[in-house]
Amino acid sequence: MKKLFIYLVILFTFSNLLVGCNKNTSEVNSLAMKRDLTVALENSFKGQIKNNKVIEINSITDSMFSPDLNFIFGKADEVVRGTVKNIEYTNYSGLAWTKADILITESYKGVLKEGDLVSIFMYGGYIKLEDHIKYYKDDFRFESMTDNEIKNTILEEKDNGKPLIKVGDDLFFPLIKPAEHMPFPEGSFENLSVAGILHINKDGKFIQDYYDEGKKTTKVFTVDEVKNKV
Numbered sequence: 001m002k003k004l005f006i007y008l009v010i011l012f013t014f015s016n017l018l019v020g021c022n023k024n025t026s027e028v029n030s031l032a033m034k035r036d037l038t039v040a041l042e043n044s045f046k047g048q049i050k051n052n053k054v055i056e057i058n059s060i061t062d063s064m065f066s067p068d069l070n071f072i073f074g075k076a077d078e079v080v081r082g083t084v085k086n087i088e089y090t091n092y093s094g095l096a097w098t099k100a101d102i103l104i105t106e107s108y109k110g111v112l113k114e115g116d117l118v119s120i121f122m123y124g125g126y127i128k129l130e131d132h133i134k135y136y137k138d139d140f141r142f143e144s145m146t147d148n149e150i151k152n153t154i155l156e157e158k159d160n161g162k163p164l165i166k167v168g169d170d171l172f173f174p175l176i177k178p179a180e181h182m183p184f185p186e187g188s189f190e191n192l193s194v195a196g197i198l199h200i201n202k203d204g205k206f207i208q209d210y211y212d213e214g215k216k217t218t219k220v221f222t223v224d225e226v227k228n229k230v
Contacts, residue, residue, distance in 0.1 A: 036117045037112075037116055037117055037118040037119065037187055037188075038086075038101045038117050038118065038119045039099075039119045039185035039186070039187050039188045040185070041088055041090050041099055041185070043090045043091065044088045044089070044090055044099075045088070045089045045090060045091070045125075045126060045127070045128065046088065046089065047087075047089055047125075047126050048126060048154060048156075049152075049154070051152065052152050052153060052154050053149070053152060053153045053154070054126075054153075054154050054155075054156050055129070055153060055154070055155050055156065056155075056156045056158065057155055057156070057157055057158070058157075058158050058159075058160060058161045058214055059095075059123070059157060059158070059159065059160070060159075060160050060213070066195070067195045067208060067210040067217070067219070069196060069208070069221075069226070069229040070229045072174050072192060072193045072195060072196040073108075073109065073174055073196065073229050073230045075174070075176070075192060075193075076109065076110075076174035076175055076176060076192050076196070077109075077110055077175060077176045077177050077189075078107070078109060078110030078111070078112050078173075078174075078175040078176075078189060079107075079108040079109035079110065079172075079173070079174050079175070079230050080102070080104050080106065080107050080108065080109075080110070080112050080118075080172070080173055080175065081104070081105050081106040081107075081108070081170070081171070081172045081173075081200070082102035082103050082104045082105055082106075082118075082170075082171065082173065083102065083103045083105060083168065083169070083170055083171075084100050084101070084102060084165055084166065084167050084168060084169045084171065085101045085102065085103050085117065085167065086100070086101040086167065087099070087100050087101075087165070087166070087167055089125035089126045089127070090125070091125075091127045091131055091132075091135075092182075092183050092184075093135065094127075094131070094132055094134075094135030094136050095123065095127070095157065096123075096124060096125035096126055096127035096155065096156075096157040097121050097122065097123060097124070097125055098121070098122050098123075098124055098125040098164060098165065099119055099120070099121055099188075100119070100120050100121075100122070100165060101117060101118070101119050102117070102118055102119075102120055102171075102173070103115075103116075103117050104116040104117070104118065105170075108226075108227065108230045109230050110175070112175075118188070118189060119185070119187070119188040119189070120173060120175055120188065120189045120190065120191055121178070121184050121188060121189070121190050121191065122159070122165075122190070122191035122194070122197075123157070123159045123194075124157050124158050124159045124162070124164055124194075125156075125157060125164060126154050126155070126156055126157075127154070127155050127157060128153075128154055128155075129142070129150050129151075129153040129154065129155055130150055130151055132155055133150065159194045159211075160194065160211040160212070160213065160214065161211040161213075161214035161215075161216070162194050162197075162209065162211045165197075169199060170199065170200045171197055171198065171199050171200070172196075172197065172198035172199070172200070172206060172226070173191055173196070173197055174191070174192040174193055174196035174197075175189040175190065175191060175192060176189065176190050176192045177189060177190075178190045194211070195208070195210050198221070198226070204223065205220050205221065205222060206220070206221040206222070206223065206225075206226045207219075207220055207221075208220075208221065
C-alpha cells in the first residue's frame with residue numbers, strides 16, 4: 001500500500017511537469033507567432049520559369065543617396081542585421097520588386113528586435129515582360145517579338161547593377177516605414193537605400209558594394225565602424 005502511494009505521488013508530480021512543459025511550449029509558440037511580422041503577397045512571382053528568355057535591365061533608383069552610411073542610417077527608421085529566409089518577387093507600377101523575409105539577428109536602431117521575422121521590400125527582381133507592357137502600354141517597343149515570345153520573356157531588373165539578394169544571405173539593412181501612397185502590405189518595411197545594404201564576409205567585416213551607373217566600388221568596415229555610423 002505504501003509503495004502504491006509513492007507511485008501515485010510520482011505519477012502526479014510527473015503529470016504536473018508535463019502540463020508545465022506544455023504550457024511553456026505554448027507560451028513560446030504564441031510569442032513566436034506574435035513576433036512573426038511577415039506579410040503575404042497577392043501578386044507573387046517566384047522567379048525564372050524554365051525555358052523563358054531573360055532580359056537583364058538596370059535602373060537607377062538610388063541616385064539621391066551617396067554611399068555615405070552616416071546619412072543613410074540617419075534617415076532610416078530601423079537599422080538591422082538579419083538572415084534572408086524567404087524571397088518572393090512581385091511588381092508594382094510596372095516595376096519589379098523583391099519581398100524578402102528577414103530573421104533579425106541584431107538591431108541597431110528602431111523597434112525591431114532580435115528574433116523578429118519581418119518582410120521588407122526593395123526595388124529589383126523579376127517581372128514578366130507582358131506585365132511590364134500591360135502597365136506601360138509600350139508594346140510598340142517589342143514589335144519584333146511574337147506574342148508567344150513576349151509571353152515567355154522575363155525582365156530581370158537590377159537597381160543600378162547591384163545583384164539580387166539570395167536566401168541565406170547575411171545582410172545589414174536600413175529600413176523605413178513605407179509611405180502611405182506605396183502599395184505595400186501593412187506591417188512591412190521598405191529598404192531605404194541599396195547603398196546601405198551591407199553583407200558580412202567570413203571574417204565578420206561589413207562590405208558595402210556601391211554601384212554607380214553599373215560601376216562597383218567596394219568599401220570594408222569593422223563592426224565598430226558600422227555601429228558608430230548608426
